Amino acid sequence: MLSKNQRKHIRQLSQKKYRQQTGxxxxxxxxxxxxxxxxxxxxxxxxxxxxxxxxxxxxxxQSELERISHFSSASRVLSIFHLPKIKTPKINxxxxxxxxxxxxxxxxxxxxxxxxxxxxxxxxxxxxxSVDCFNPKVVQSTMGSITRVSCHYLDLATLIDGFKGEVFAxxxxxxxxxxxxxxxxxxxxxxxxxxxxxxxxxxxxxxxxTIPRGMDGEGPESLxxxxxxxxxxxxxxxx
Amino acid sequence: MLSKNQRKHIRQLSQKKYRQQTGxxxxxxxxxxxxxxxxxxxxxxxxxxxxxxxxxxxxxxQSELERISHFSSASRVLSIFHLPKIKTPKINxxxxxxxxxxxxxxxxxxxxxxxxxxxxxxxxxxxxxSVDCFNPKVVQSTMGSITRVSCHYLDLATLIDGFKGEVFAxxxxxxxxxxxxxxxxxxxxxxxxxxxxxxxxxxxxxxxxTIPRGMDGEGPESLxxxxxxxxxxxxxxxx
Numbered sequence: 001m002l003s004k005n006q007r008k009h010i011r012q013l014s015q016k017k018y019r020q021q022t023g024x025x026x027x028x029x030x031x032x033x034x035x036x037x038x039x040x041x042x043x044x045x046x047x048x049x050x051x052x053x054x055x056x057x058x059x060x061x062q063s064e065l066e067r068i069s070h071f072s073s074a075s076r077v078l079s080i081f082h083l084p085k086i087k088t089p090k091i092n093x094x095x096x097x098x099x100x101x102x103x104x105x106x107x108x109x110x111x112x113x114x115x116x117x118x119x120x121x122x123x124x125x126x127x128x129x130s131v132d133c134f135n136p137k138v139v140q141s142t143m144g145s146i147t148r149v150s151c152h153y154l155d156l157a158t159l160i161d162g163f164k165g166e167v168f169a170x171x172x173x174x175x176x177x178x179x180x181x182x183x184x185x186x187x188x189x190x191x192x193x194x195x196x197x198x199x200x201x202x203x204x205x206x207x208x209x210t211i212p213r214g215m216d217g218e219g220p221e222s223l224x225x226x227x228x229x230x231x232x233x234x235x236x237x238x239x
Numbered sequence: 240m241l242s243k244n245q246r247k248h249i250r251q252l253s254q255k256k257y258r259q260q261t262g263x264x265x266x267x268x269x270x271x272x273x274x275x276x277x278x279x280x281x282x283x284x285x286x287x288x289x290x291x292x293x294x295x296x297x298x299x300x301q302s303e304l305e306r307i308s309h310f311s312s313a314s315r316v317l318s319i320f321h322l323p324k325i326k327t328p329k330i331n332x333x334x335x336x337x338x339x340x341x342x343x344x345x346x347x348x349x350x351x352x353x354x355x356x357x358x359x360x361x362x363x364x365x366x367x368x369s370v371d372c373f374n375p376k377v378v379q380s381t382m383g384s385i386t387r388v389s390c391h392y393l394d395l396a397t398l399i400d401g402f403k404g405e406v407f408a409x410x411x412x413x414x415x416x417x418x419x420x421x422x423x424x425x426x427x428x429x430x431x432x433x434x435x436x437x438x439x440x441x442x443x444x445x446x447x448x449t450i451p452r453g454m455d456g457e458g459p460e461s462l463x464x465x466x467x468x469x470x471x472x473x474x475x476x477x478x
Contacts, residue, residue, distance in 0.1 A: 215358065
């Protein structure tokens with residue numbers, strides 16, 4: 001059984017500030033924990049309600065896991081890891097990188113990280129107001145891809161001003177992605193779920209790209225940002 | 240303030256069985272509620288912590304909304320609607336329809352419904368073990384698209400056996416989607432997040448389609464099912 005202080009510690013790791021103070025984060029679920037360990041990430045503690053093959057764990061009841069989990073339904077493994085050292089971002093001019101402005105939903109960032117991993121994109125540049133990539137829900141939804149894709153939080157206007165290559169912004173009123181031929185490297189900028197890309201950034205970007213609707217008439221105002229990113233990356237990586 | 244029974248009623252609407260017994264479901268968030276009303280759906284009650292323009296609501300405290308919300312962070316509007324009459328599915332041979340086997344994550348089904356709405360797909364055929372489309376989290380993440388896209392729960396093997404057209408299955412070992420030219424109508428079958436498409440269904444489907452990775456070496460085992468659906472629909476609707 002965990003002490004009151006241990007429980008409090010784990011719960012507080014939902015907060016970015018507390019993660020930065022302690023240098024730790026929470027990862028839940030056997031698959032994610034195995035991926036972090038396989039990547040050489042440093043576990044502080046691994047709690048499990050049943051033994052795991054080849055992984056040494058602290059046995060706790062499932063009811064205890066339900067109490068400390070950051071999810072409404074706990075998996076049978078919850079671990080605390082040390083935050084990895086994030087390498088200093090060095091713009092990669094040999095491939096596309098992704099830029100996210102104000103993406104706030106943890107599930108969206110998590111699946112976007114997994115998408116980048118699928119396409120071999122190693123760096124995501126995020127505005128400082130985007131959700132933190134070590135949020136427990138982001139970590140879980142990356143399904144391990146967080147070990148291969150780095151999120152860098154920085155001023156996007158400065159990044160774009162200094163970028164020597166083509167920059168594409170996803171908007172609702174640009175050229176259809178079907179009609180574009182993308183270069184081998186560049187930046188793809190995606191805006192927040194509710195507000196899109198800020199005019200401050202948009203004014204700096206010449207290439208506007210749009211995912212056309214399949215129909216006329218009524219329909220949704222926009223696509224989910226992760227789904228829109230999926231469609232555009234599939235197009236960018238078209239052989 | 241709500242009575243204990245009212246609170247219990249709202250909380251129980253998270254259960255499919257209770258929704259079917261009562262013929263009601265919960266929708267949260269002003270945008271979703273407006274979309275349902277605009278589509279002529281029948282509201283039983285609308286609770287809000289602040290007045291809404293042109294919508295008559297029952298005023299409740301925000302703390303009350305936090306208590307009854309199905310989300311960890313409540314919006315300022317929660318409503319109860321009557322379930323709509325789902326029209327009997329009539330296979331549409333003039334366009335693509337989507338088939339989902341065992342998709343269990345509400346956020347995934349919600350954004351897939353929104354994607355279908357974007358592309359003008361009106362019908363989704365779901366295996367009976369898929370998440371119910373009137374789950375509060377599905378309703379919320381459709382952002383109103385649930386008024387324009389119907390989910391039908393039925394035996395998928397029977398559906399595919401009776402379908403007179405081309406059927407495509409998304410798998411990890413098929414033809415690259417970049418290399419296929421899709422017909423104007425057909426079925427696209429997507430499997431569950433964890434297990435993919437069952438062999439029972441897969442054996443019935445000739446066309447296997449795959450989203451190729453952008454890189455060699457390590458990477459995720461698969462894409463999120465909503466993101467994979469997004470990529471394939473974008474390809475199917477290529478002009």
